[in-house]
Amino acid sequence: MTEYLPQDNNENSLWGETAVAGPESEALSESLQADVLVVGGGYTGLSAALHLAVKGVSVVLLEARSIGFGGSGRNAGLVNAGIWKTPNDVQKLLGPDNAERFNLALRDSPALVFDLVERFKLQCQAERCGTVHVAHKAGAMAYLEDRCQQLQNLGAAVQLIDGDQAHAISGSPLYRHGGILDPGAGTIHPLSYARSLANAAIGEGVRLFQQSGIESLTRHNDRWLAKTGNGEVSAEQVIVAINAYADGESTRVRESTLPVFIFHCATPPLPAEIAASIIPQRHGLWDTDSLLTSSRIDAEGRLVMSSPGRLHGFQRRPRENWMMRKRDRLYPQLKGTPWAYQWSGQIGVTSTKILRVQLLAPGLFAPAGYNGRGIGVGTVMGKQLADTIASGNRDDFPFPIEALHREKWSKLRAAYYDYGTLALEFIGSRG
Numbered sequence: 173m174t175e176y177l178p179q180d181n182n183e184n185s186l187w188g189e190t191a192v193a194g195p196e197s198e199a200l201s202e203s204l205q206a207d208v209l210v211v212g213g214g215y216t217g218l219s220a221a222l223h224l225a226v227k228g229v230s231v232v233l234l235e236a237r238s239i240g241f242g243g244s245g246r247n248a249g250l251v252n253a254g255i256w257k258t259p260n261d262v263q264k265l266l267g268p269d270n271a272e273r274f275n276l277a278l279r280d281s282p283a284l285v286f287d288l289v290e291r292f293k294l295q296c297q298a299e300r301c302g303t304v305h306v307a308h309k310a311g312a313m314a315y316l317e318d319r320c321q322q323l324q325n326l327g328a329a330v331q332l333i334d335g336d337q338a339h340a341i342s343g344s345p346l347y348r349h350g351g352i353l354d355p356g357a358g359t360i361h362p363l364s365y366a367r368s369l370a371n372a373a374i375g376e377g378v379r380l381f382q383q384s385g386i387e388s389l390t391r392h393n394d395r396w397l398a399k400t401g402n403g404e405v406s407a408e409q410v411i412v413a414i415n416a417y418a419d420g421e422s423t424r425v426r427e428s429t430l431p432v433f434i435f436h437c438a439t440p441p442l443p444a445e446i447a448a449s450i451i452p453q454r455h456g457l458w459d460t461d462s463l464l465t466s467s468r469i470d471a472e473g474r475l476v477m478s479s480p481g482r483l484h485g486f487q488r489r490p491r492e493n494w495m496m497r498k499r500d501r502l503y504p505q506l507k508g509t510p511w512a513y514q515w516s517g518q519i520g521v522t523s524t525k526i527l528r529v530q531l532l533a534p535g536l537f538a539p540a541g542y543n544g545r546g547i548g549v550g551t552v553m554g555k556q557l558a559d560t561i562a563s564g565n566r567d568d569f570p571f572p573i574e575a576l577h578r579e580k581w582s583k584l585r586a587a588y589y590d591y592g593t594l595a596l597e598f599i600g601s602r603g
């Protein structure tokens with residue numbers, strides 16, 4: 173495990189404090205058989221397990237820590253469509269045929285998330301209130317206009333908004349240039365989404381174990397055998413859904429992405445009249461600034477903001493202060509309000525900024541590298557893997573399947589990201 177990962181979800185995390193209860197499963201202590209073993213209790217693994225179980229496939233899910241310990245319990249909760257790259261970028265990298273399947277599969281990812289919420293009555297404060305990619309300066313609109321056009325060409329129901337609309341949606345005097353509104357997107361409580369997906373999966377028959385990290389994964393007589401400290405699971409196929417939180421030496425998934433951090437700060441619940449003046453219709457926002465910042469209001473009226481960087485050691489105080497200065501410029505009515513919560517998490521970044529589905533060996537799938545856009549992507553990925561495994565037919569799988577990829581110089585490049593964001597914060601605070 174990367175040494176600076178926090179050891180649990182309660183790193184003064186808003187989500188850790190306010191989430192619904194998760195399943196009370198025991199650690200694995202026996203020998204089990206399953207059609208499919210899912211390793212990792214984040215959105216990818218949970219969605220895969222749930223969709224497989226609904227199809228009558230027998231599934232065991234093993235989570236090393238607790239459900240939502242990884243990115244799925246720490247993120248900003250913005251349920252967005254697609255990925256960071258534009259549809260045309262995807263086309264350049266994957267070619268026209270692969271790109272079309274890829275882009276279409278992720279175009280409607282918020283619909284899958286909100287459908288699951290409704291179908292399984294997931295308790296996760298889901299609000300399909302729309303999200304806005306907002307311009308932080310007039311010069312950013314050319315990029316957003318082009319991006320919006322590409323999304324519309326794909327059939328996405330997004331629309332360009334002008335400066336007055338951006339101002340009205342955000343309540344910020346600085347967001348007054350325009351943006352892209354996606355009315356079908358929205359927000360969730362991320363850890364509650366993960367935990368309630370787990371509860372739903374158990375309800376459909378998934379045998380789920382926490383505190384059960386796999387320590388080895390070997391092939392015997394055409395089946396996979398995964399061993400934990402006290403038990404083992406034999407399965408025909410395995411989905412290794414451990415992504416940026418890959419732990420243990422049994423897989424090399426961690427080498428396939430760069431570990432990059434994002435941190436959050438959240439206020440206490442705001443007085444009603446102030447909360448009503450900031451993002452009044454509860455959209456999720458993220459801006460075009462080089463130090464991208466997202467903002468949203470949670471169900472109890474707290475402002476939650478995020479930006480790249482980690483809150484480790486000496487970095488913590490300067491980042492919190494930087495975020496407070498940025499917040500006070502964006503929402504001046506909050507001057508003097510302290511932060512009540514601070515936490516961080518790690519995303520898996522790929523050089524291409526496009527996710528990877530790696531086939532490590534026959535029957536051993538390892539998706540990774542969602543580049544910080546994983547609520548919709550992870551949920552779709554889990555469903556698509558479930559459909560493919562259950563049908564035994566890969567023809568309709570919308571993502572290219574490749575061999576294990578290794579990012580070169582990953583530690584060095586991750587440090588460059590980390591100190592680069594600190595430097596940009598420092599330069600910004602002097603400007």
Ligand SMILES: Cc1cc2nc3c(=O)[nH]c(=O)nc-3n(C[C@H](O)[C@H](O)[C@H](O)COP(=O)(O)OP(=O)(O)OC[C@H]3O[C@@H](n4cnc5c(N)ncnc54)[C@H](O)[C@@H]3O)c2cc1C
Nearest residue numbers: 212214215216236242243244247248250386419517546547
């Ligand atoms: C701070 C932050 C903000 C983000 N904001 C957003 C956002 O607003 N919108 C969005 O769409 N995405 C966002 N993301 C990205 C999104 O959270 C992730 O892409 C997504 O949660 C990944 O889900 P996953 O299931 O693939 O992996 P994870 O949620 O990381 O789950 C992997 C799990 O595998 C477990 N595991 C690891 N090794 C083992 C082992 N050996 N045995 C068993 N289990 C193991 C881990 O404990 C972990 O629980 C953000 C991410 C972070 C960190």
